[in-house]
Amino acid sequence: MHSPQELGTYCLNAFTRAVPASLAAFYRIDDGLSAVDFQLHGDPARMHDSYLRRYRHLDPLQPGYCQRLERGVVSLRDAQRLQSKQRNDGYQTFLSQHDVVDVTEVLFYRHRRPVMGISLLRKSCFGRFNSHELATLQSLQEMLQLAVTHTPHALAPAEYVPVSLTKREAQLVPLLREGASNKAIARALGIEPSTVKTHLDNLYRKFEVNNRTELVGRL
Known part of the structure; x- marks a missing residue:
């Protein structure tokens, strides 16, 4: 892998081929445990924009919450146990607006801190992730975790190059x-x-x- 963009494309293609998803997003995780540098799959741009502007603070699958579970694959149901019913209901309203019935997060760690992740979202036509699919995601996570551990340069932000604007x-x-x-x-x-x-x-x-x-x- 030569860049975060290439790594993101590889991850999104590999995971959505193995386990079908309606929408997906690859992201890095900064030092404040916030998801940044999103790379989208399945044209979720409109939903993603609404998420960033209004609903991100209600998301139980934020990296900080997922880290508390210390897992590579975190289901929406497991993550919802970490916050109040009121916040979960608010986030569920957002998902329902976009016909999303389930979300699973795949996290990759270095020194026990998450450094990148993948969100996989299912609309009603696919139904919820079943136990077999979650096991498949876990197997993929374990294989890619080895690459993440030994190629830290691939996750660093790309070198800044000034862009000339008219x-x-x-x-x-x-x-x-x-x-x-x-x-x-x-x-x-x-x-x-x-x-x-x-x-x-x-x-x-x-x-x-x-x-x-x-x-x-x-x-």
Whole structure:
């Protein structure tokens, strides 16, 4: 593995081939035990954006909670035992809005601290993860854990390379951070929505991201 992006792609492909998932996300875990640098699979961008803005604090599968269980594979049901019913109900409301019926987290550790993870989400068409599927995830986790232990460089943030922006692209940045829609950006800058889309496509290319959520994360 030569970069976190390549490692993320490998993990997402391997785990979703072994155990079907409607949506998935690969992420690093920073020193504060927060998930960062998300890499999405299955086009969950809209759900992910809502998660980051409104529901992340209710998630029982956050790395800090999962670390307390000291497991490589953590089911939603097990994680829910670590927080109050009120918080669980709030998070369940979020999942139901997107037809998600189950979530399983796969964590990888170094020196007993989680350093990266994968979220696997199931919609109603797949049903909940069964015991056989959880065992399969556990086997994959154990194999990849060996690679994580012996290749720490693969998890380090990529070396920062300054990105050169045009004047108009720079004007988009604060609006994107605020979560403004294309139409709102167009009105604020006095340009057409199609022009906003063109600038966004250029920003995706410059920052080497695939969607708006990843771009905002990089910004």
